[in-house]
Amino acid sequence: MAPQYLPPRILERILERLTPPLEQEPLIGDFQETFSRLALERGRVCALVWYIGCVLRLLIILVKTTLIWRLEMVKKDIKMAVRQMTKHKGYSGINIFGLAAGLACTLFILLWVQNELSFDRFHKKARSIYRVEQDQKTSEGIFHVWDVPFVLGPALQAEIPEIKNYARSFRYLRGQLVRYGEKVFYESVVGAVDPSLFQIFSFPFIQGNADTALKQPSDMIISETMAEKYFGRENPIGKTMTLNNNYPFTVSAVLKDTPPNSTLQLHIIVPMDFLKTIGRYHEEWGSNSTTTWVEVDKTASIKAVNEKITRLVRDRRGKSAQESRQEFMLKPLLDIRLNEIFGYCQRLGSLQYVRIFSTVALFVLLIACINFMNLSTARAANRAKEVGMRKVVGASRRIVARQFYVESIVTTSMAALLSVVLVLLLLPVFNSIAGTQIEISRLFQRNYFGGILAITVGAALLSGSYPAVLLSSFHPIRVLQGKLKSGAKSALFRKALVVVQFSLSILLLISASVVFRQLNYMRTKELGYDKEHLVYMQMRGETRKKYETLKEELLKSRYVVSVTGSSLQPSRLVGDTGGGADWDGKDPDYQVILGVSFVDFDYPETMKIEMAAGRTFSREFSSDRGGTYLVNEEVVKLMGIDAEEAVGKRLDFVMDGTIVGVMKNFHLQSPREAIEPRVFLIDNSELNFVVVRLQAGNITAAVEDVKRIWQRVLPLYPFEFRFFDDDFERMYRSDERMGKILEVFTVMAFLIAGLGLFGLVSYAAEQRTKEIGIRKVLGASMTNIVTIMSKEFILWVITANLVAWPLGYLVMRKWLQGFAFRTGIAWWLFAAAGLGTLAVAFAAVGFQTIRAARTDPVKALKYE
Amino acid sequence: MKGLTRKEELILLTIRALDRDAYLVAITDHLASAVGERMTLPSVHVPLTRLEKMGYIASELGEGSPVRGGRRKKIYRITKAGYRALNEYKRISENLWEAVSSQTGRKD
Numbered sequence: 023m024a025p026q027y028l029p030p031r032i033l034e035r036i037l038e039r040l041t042p043p044l045e046q047e048p049l050i051g052d053f054q055e056t057f058s059r060l061a062l063e064r065g066r067v068c069a070l071v072w073y074i075g076c077v078l079r080l081l082i083i084l085v086k087t088t089l090i091w092r093l094e095m096v097k098k099d100i101k102m103a104v105r106q107m108t109k110h111k112g113y114s115g116i117n118i119f120g121l122a123a124g125l126a127c128t129l130f131i132l133l134w135v136q137n138e139l140s141f142d143r144f145h146k147k148a149r150s151i152y153r154v155e156q157d158q159k160t161s162e163g164i165f166h167v168w169d170v171p172f173v174l175g176p177a178l179q180a181e182i183p184e185i186k187n188y189a190r191s192f193r194y195l196r197g198q199l200v201r202y203g204e205k206v207f208y209e210s211v212v213g214a215v216d217p218s219l220f221q222i223f224s225f226p227f228i229q230g231n232a233d234t235a236l237k238q239p240s241d242m243i244i245s246e247t248m249a250e251k252y253f254g255r256e257n258p259i260g261k262t263m264t265l266n267n268n269y270p271f272t273v274s275a276v277l278k279d280t281p282p283n284s285t286l287q288l289h290i291i292v293p294m295d296f297l298k299t300i301g302r303y304h305e306e307w308g309s310n311s312t313t314t315w316v317e318v319d320k321t322a323s324i325k326a327v328n329e330k331i332t333r334l335v336r337d338r339r340g341k342s343a344q345e346s347r348q349e350f351m352l353k354p355l356l357d358i359r360l361n362e363i364f365g366y367c368q369r370l371g372s373l374q375y376v377r378i379f380s381t382v383a384l385f386v387l388l389i390a391c392i393n394f395m396n397l398s399t400a401r402a403a404n405r406a407k408e409v410g411m412r413k414v415v416g417a418s419r420r421i422v423a424r425q426f427y428v429e430s431i432v433t434t435s436m437a438a439l440l441s442v443v444l445v446l447l448l449l450p451v452f453n454s455i456a457g458t459q460i461e462i463s464r465l466f467q468r469n470y471f472g473g474i475l476a477i478t479v480g481a482a483l484l485s486g487s488y489p490a491v492l493l494s495s496f497h498p499i500r501v502l503q504g505k506l507k508s509g510a511k512s513a514l515f516r517k518a519l520v521v522v523q524f525s526l527s528i529l530l531l532i533s534a535s536v537v538f539r540q541l542n543y544m545r546t547k548e549l550g551y552d553k554e555h556l557v558y559m560q561m562r563g564e565t566r567k568k569y570e571t572l573k574e575e576l577l578k579s580r581y582v583v584s585v586t587g588s589s590l591q592p593s594r595l596v597g598d599t600g601g602g603a604d605w606d607g608k609d610p611d612y613q614v615i616l617g618v619s620f621v622d623f624d625y626p627e628t629m630k631i632e633m634a635a636g637r638t639f640s641r642e643f644s645s646d647r648g649g650t651y652l653v654n655e656e657v658v659k660l661m662g663i664d665a666e667e668a669v670g671k672r673l674d675f676v677m678d679g680t681i682v683g684v685m686k687n688f689h690l691q692s693p694r695e696a697i698e699p700r701v702f703l704i705d706n707s708e709l710n711f712v713v714v715r716l717q718a719g720n721i722t723a724a725v726e727d728v729k730r731i732w733q734r735v736l737p738l739y740p741f742e743f744r745f746f747d748d749d750f751e752r753m754y755r756s757d758e759r760m761g762k763i764l765e766v767f768t769v770m771a772f773l774i775a776g777l778g779l780f781g782l783v784s785y786a787a788e789q790r791t792k793e794i795g796i797r798k799v800l801g802a803s804m805t806n807i808v809t810i811m812s813k814e815f816i817l818w819v820i821t822a823n824l825v826a827w828p829l830g831y832l833v834m835r836k837w838l839q840g841f842a843f844r845t846g847i848a849w850w851l852f853a854a855a856g857l858g859t860l861a862v863a864f865a866a867v868g869f870q871t872i873r874a875a876r877t878d879p880v881k882a883l884k885y886e
Numbered sequence: 887m888k889g890l891t892r893k894e895e896l897i898l899l900t901i902r903a904l905d906r907d908a909y910l911v912a913i914t915d916h917l918a919s920a921v922g923e924r925m926t927l928p929s930v931h932v933p934l935t936r937l938e939k940m941g942y943i944a945s946e947l948g949e950g951s952p953v954r955g956g957r958r959k960k961i962y963r964i965t966k967a968g969y970r971a972l973n974e975y976k977r978i979s980e981n982l983w984e985a986v987s988s989q990t991g992r993k994d
Contacts, residue, residue: 028955051950051957052910052927058953080928 027061040080099428116781121437124390126444131383141359146224152352154314159347169310184322189219201264202252211289230275242271243291282459307339385526391485393778398489410501422494430486438478524822527775532830534768543845550688552630555716556746581724587622587709593749595690603675617700620708636669636683650682656699696842780866787874798879807875812867819863823856894933909959942968
């Protein structure tokens, strides 16, 4: 007997599908017989090719005969949909525009959310990279920082086996004078890192490579932009750049510019050892001054590693560790953007906004979908006859439903298209409001585009299903007899939807106005100092030694009111904190963390800070040069005494001294931060900044004058200054931005909801033309009619208000708790939101009702 | 008599020639050797279905064989109507050919 060859099972299965069931057995048999004969005569491959050919040919025939006909049906549905749309241009316009606006909002928000979520994910090892952070426990609570000792990194790698690698990165060295040939700039983006950073993180190199880039102590890595800035078209590799006129470096590699969604931003990179050269490196275990990144074994338990680090530091610090109880923990790199925490539980991460905006996106989309559902069902009565006719001539419920689904898909697709166009057009605007750098290409990335498609289809199904189910359920006979009035049930549902829609809008409105008020409050609240006409300059290198001369010269100018100095950036008093303060009558177990600022005489006077008690620094007391403290009210509060009592108290913190004065609280932090307890003392050798109060009036001339003086005293150093107001703006920017986004989307939500209401009302007016006509004939006045028409709609809106108020209150109370300084939620906000929505509702309703009421009753009655 | 296409006529003739063993593959093979060009199975099957529908042929399920995976054959057999139709076609074409040959005879 001939050996038997069998065609592949899968192909046979397909073939079975393609053959008519009655003749399936003999036909498949015929195919197989031919197959095995071909295999025998010409080989298996040939037979296989033949078999596949047969299957394909049959498939093509099937597609031709069946699918095309089905498509033809869908084509018909689409044609019907387009006819419906062109016939009722107003409704379709409202539908499409409303949906498009809703979708565009959603797309923007998704883009933003995705941008936030994408932070740092481009590193290949992102999942196993952690930052070492620590909690410092004080009596005030837990103070969280992500600076750790320089010596921690090497010890971690040596002693904890789970930690595979470490890299330290020092925050930017501010104000470095960078020189290449003739080109000299101040750069505040010079960073010092360990070479291993490039093994842990995957920053792409353009020239040079990760292994050798920072090998030599004089190696330097620069970014593409920096290379452009200093070298133009020259090849930067091997060229020498000088830092602060003193330290030559050789460019060994060029990095591709760090993407905006990276936590670490690299511009000019020098080896960690440079910090030793300039004396910024500290060997002590008690000094927390660098960021340390570690790569942890994937299988390791993070909790166990945390404990090991804490124990390690405790052992190394020995006795001193007992004083400030530290606990170390690893923070996943991917968690930093969303969940960054600093200080006393300040949440700097954007998780909160990611959540808020995702909810907002959902709301706006929902509002837009509800519009669609409402308008479609409202028109049900008009289309009932159409449905009845279709059913009479033989359409099944399924076919009728499909018609409505296709209609909603056509509408949503058009809306989706429009929304993509809107997003493309408005993306630059959005970027500037949100402060992001989202590129247009992001929109067309595979997963994002898939998202758009999913949302569109989802919205189409969501908004199409209710009308489809409702309208397809009509009984043809009753419909054609004209007995169907838009049923009470569907009217109730519609009302409920409008209430939901307006509740959501009101919720957004209340939230937006609370946010706005909070932002406004933060902007205008009593700062405790006068930020107008206040500028500061940073002193670098040699300039410090000339501080006294500079001050003297500046004070001679008629534009300058007063001059002082500060060790910290004067517009943002953060950092330089420490524990171990002691004073008379302090409970020895009481742990506090105080901040310290070194200043010059005239500090409170220049800043215009008021004194709560005691005196300011004075040249008449020689002890004031480093022997006395000014403190802010927070310190006094910590000590548990009155301001008056504090004056004259002994305080041992930086040195053993006396408190001579208490300054009223002044706010030089971000709005979320509470005012830190801080002490001030005079030490001119620690000053890094000159603070100058200018005469109000001609500020430009004043700045010019200051510049002239600076150049005379310090001819070698370029003059750079900053206004306090500018820094102030900067600190508030991120919250301002979020507020702006929220505002825009609230307006959009209202617009869409209002549009929907407008559509509903105009429909209702059309429906009731006859009724209105009869009422008018019987003597109803225009006011009567407008009242009758709008009463119902207004009632819905009021209900929506009642639903939204308590929700809004709860949500906003929660949000405000994130701020150290916050406003209350005023009752009138709710009233205003209510009035606002009523106004929108009236605008939507009024126009239509008045038009309906003004029509000539004769025309109204004659129209059939 | 319903009209037959040339292909259907050939297939009908083949079934008659094959007598008792006329199933799809055998018909296709026979046609291939007679015509000199191989047709695909579906393109033979479609006229077969039509012929059956018109009542010129009838079919029954025969036996299976291992080479067919045990599936039975559908064996076609010519009906009386089929015979008549074939004879009719034969007569028509003979008549026509006769006219042709008498004409050519006169010419030569």
